[in-house]
Amino acid sequence: MSLGDHLHKPVKTVAGLELHYVHDIAIIVMDRGENRLNTQFLDGFNELMDDVESNPSCKGLITTGKGKFYSNGLDLDWLSNLSSPELLQEFFTKLPRWLLRILLFPLPTLAALNGHCFAGGALVAFAHDLRVQNKEKGWTCFNEVFISRQFQTWHYLYLKTKIGSGHNYTDAIVMGKRFTGPEALDSGIVHAAPPMSLLLSESIQLLKSFFGKSGYPRDSLHLMKSDVYRDAVEQYHKDMAGVEASEIKFDANIKSSL
Template identity: 40%
Template sequence: MASGDISVEVRGKVAIVSMDRGENRLNLKFLADLNAALDKVLSNPDVQAVVTTGVGKFYSNGIDLDWLLPQGLDVQRQFLDKFGETKMRILTFPIPTIAAINGHCIAGGCLLAICHDYRVMRSKRGWLSMPEIHIKLRFDPAMVALLKRRLPDGDVQRDLLLFGRRFPGEECARRGVVDAVCEVEELVDQAVRMANKCVGKDGFDRPMMKAMKEDVYKEVMEVYEKETKSGRDLVRDRRPQAKL
């Protein structure tokens, strides 16, 4: 099954969503196709876990700013709402989720990966990074809530968020940002093994899994809902003049 160049393959109890769109930059078309792929995953009652991965050098290089910034406020708001909705969907997905990070995982792409239950990253090549400090974009409150909830500790948050450090796979594993690293040739197989180990023999009840995740991540979801209803210009508001 395929949705453009975002395809779905099923291996036993595990679905694999492969994103094959170059740098996998995030725009409305990409998010629509990704959500369509997730719909296909859930339409199969035999699937008990899902793996997402990229193809080539990138898991995702973040938001397609070349497309987004020239858009009018209505389209920008539509995109940011859909991006937030997609992150919350993955965060509370009714089956276990594993991000198989095949290469660079930057900014918005990092946020998508962070929303997964587990992460496995290729060794030796590829960075995980939140470079907003370098491009002078502040994190909005919803991003802060998500990142503080999902990143392991204050030191990681300092290095990754405040100073925009790039973490290779080995450092991500050592510092608890990902659960494992392996050679890229073994990446998807490793993610599938993690998925099968997680679901065990019987898997999980989908409605219960979703409800449990919504309970655990309630505070994060509330911040996202508040931001969605605020009507703020979340593009311009990320570039305020700091008071020194």
């Protein structure tokens, strides 16, 4: 994937994550291979989101990847080699907190899906307000059913607001359907499916079509998202109350199923 036509030198790079600006839109580029989720990834991403949120002139945030993957979900190899239950609990506390931050971020957000977007990576994409998917290559897929994993309850609630509760929902969540860009667009779960060469430019144009010249009042946007996703937010707090060290069994069987 080449972003050179749109992006030049990043203003900041942390752990293989780059922060760029195209006028008043921030773009976080994930350049970590499969962009799998681990603590280093989350800490770096949160640091860049802090920078975006502290920039008063920024009006929107786009996230995208380089190469074949937007994100291939949890870093299973890294998880299987953690040395203590405390580190495992730390990760499974930080991950949902980060997803919630994206869901309620006080700027409009767009996931520009350059390539494969699987499992936890799909949870990330659907925490964004908008999604644009490369029509030429890559699948979007909630493949948890194939790897014997379940979602947290609050995930189901916010996914229903993004996907709907009809056959798209059962196709995506129960059956683990792999959506190409054109299929995702036809199903209404992404907002556009341009060729890779236009992915970023169309993503910028789409995001700007919502906020216009002035942008959204940040407090108002955050409150609106909090209201719209109220059920998911309330369930998030219930789910997280159960994430305790005593409940995350640190043994070979659990680690092999992550």
